[in-house]
Amino acid sequence: DALSNISGKTTTKYVGAAVNEGFFDDAHYKETSSDYYNLVTAENSCKFSAVQKTQGTFDFASCDQVAQFAEDNDMAFRGHNTCWGVYNPSWLDNGNFTSSDFVGILENHVTTVLDHYQGKAVAWDIVNEAISDSAPYDFKANTWNNITADADGINTNYIDVAFRAARKADPNAKLFYNDYNVASSQGWSQGKSDAMYNMVKSMLDRGVPIDGVGLQMHVGTGYDLVDGVIANMERYGALGLEVHITELDLVCSQKNGYDCVWSDDMEQQQGELYATLLKACLDTDACTNFETWGFTDAHSWLEDGTHPLPFDENYNQKKAVGSMLDILTGY
Numbered sequence: 001d002a003l004s005n006i007s008g009k010t011t012t013k014y015v016g017a018a019v020n021e022g023f024f025d026d027a028h029y030k031e032t033s034s035d036y037y038n039l040v041t042a043e044n045s046c047k048f049s050a051v052q053k054t055q056g057t058f059d060f061a062s063c064d065q066v067a068q069f070a071e072d073n074d075m076a077f078r079g080h081n082t083c084w085g086v087y088n089p090s091w092l093d094n095g096n097f098t099s100s101d102f103v104g105i106l107e108n109h110v111t112t113v114l115d116h117y118q119g120k121a122v123a124w125d126i127v128n129e130a131i132s133d134s135a136p137y138d139f140k141a142n143t144w145n146n147i148t149a150d151a152d153g154i155n156t157n158y159i160d161v162a163f164r165a166a167r168k169a170d171p172n173a174k175l176f177y178n179d180y181n182v183a184s185s186q187g188w189s190q191g192k193s194d195a196m197y198n199m200v201k202s203m204l205d206r207g208v209p210i211d212g213v214g215l216q217m218h219v220g221t222g223y224d225l226v227d228g229v230i231a232n233m234e235r236y237g238a239l240g241l242e243v244h245i246t247e248l249d250l251v252c253s254q255k256n257g258y259d260c261v262w263s264d265d266m267e268q269q270q271g272e273l274y275a276t277l278l279k280a281c282l283d284t285d286a287c288t289n290f291e292t293w294g295f296t297d298a299h300s301w302l303e304d305g306t307h308p309l310p311f312d313e314n315y316n317q318k319k320a321v322g323s324m325l326d327i328l329t330g331y
């Protein structure tokens with residue numbers, strides 16, 4: 001049984017994982033991802049710094065490897081990302097550019113990337129992580145914020161510029177705004193979550209093209225805001241938008257005041273939470289993608305020993321896999 005090999009209602013939803021082409025020479029890595037998932041995202045190789053390391057020179061070799069892997073295995077390919085305020089090449093951050101230069105650079109990047117993947121990417125994170133982490137949740141200070149409003153008021157900020165360019169370049173790709181600490185509209189994440197909802201609603205009111213939102217969900221084994229995640233997904237659905245859970249991982253960490261000790265019980269608890277969140281996506285019409293940030297504990301952006309993903313370091317199924325398969329069987 002594979003997570004992607006599902007019947008009935010769930011065949012309309014993606015169950016995906018981020019992958020890193022750097023590990024494609026490991027057959028086990030490739031087989032596990034293609035056996036269990038029906039969508040992949042490149043963890044790093046489609047980002048601005050990977051694709052346009054030198055101004056005006058586009059290098060799609062690594063990003064193409066992931067798109068090709070998806071195509072070869074009948075998986076969907078989800079693009080991440082065209083515009084982010086951090087990890088950009090130094091020519092971009094340190095260049096002596098005006099607002100209109102930045103508009104040109106951003107439009108050129110978004111257009112070239114979406115054009116290259118026309119018909120290959122089902123969705124793109126057009127803008128990633130623009131919103132600040134504390135009240136009043138305004139836009140983070142970054143390079144792209146040097147873009148100021150158009151004189152004619154068509155574009156009021158860099159986010160508008162990026163989304164308008166994307167729709168023009170590929171009218172069929174679904175365009176997403178993606179962020180973290182925004183998954184639940186209740187509890188500790190309510191403030192940033194409401195800010196994102198308001199930002200997206202205002203984009204729709206202004207006629208800025210957007211098709212969905214990505215809820216990253218880098219949370220932990222003790223996450224307990226699932227009702228708020230469902231309520232949040234539903235309010236985006238009411239706006240006519242899709243929701244992708246894009247970067248789920250459930251860390252077990254003893255840092256930052258979070259006292260998690262890994263054990264069989266903890267693995268069980270983690271597995272149940274993975275299944276609960278999968279069920280929340282399957283039960284909510286607006287949710288169309290359930291995706292983890294990697295799939296094996298051997299390769300995660302999180303620290304070794306924090307066990308965040310559904311497969312262990314040796315690609316063995318952890319309890320999460322069985323729990324998720326049980327949920328899928330019920331659909």
Ligand code: G3I
Pocket residue numbers: 043044047087128216247301
């Ligand atoms: O590949 C080089 C290696 O050659 C070099 O020796 C080493 C030295 O630092 O760096 C390696 O590159 C690192 C790359 O990951 C590959 O491991 C970069 O420094 C490092 O910055 C990069 O981090 C990635 C990060 O985004 C920044 O792009 C993480 O892998 C990736 O998991 C993380 O993903 C983000 C999402 O895009 C957005 N949401 C949050 C998420 C987690 O931070």
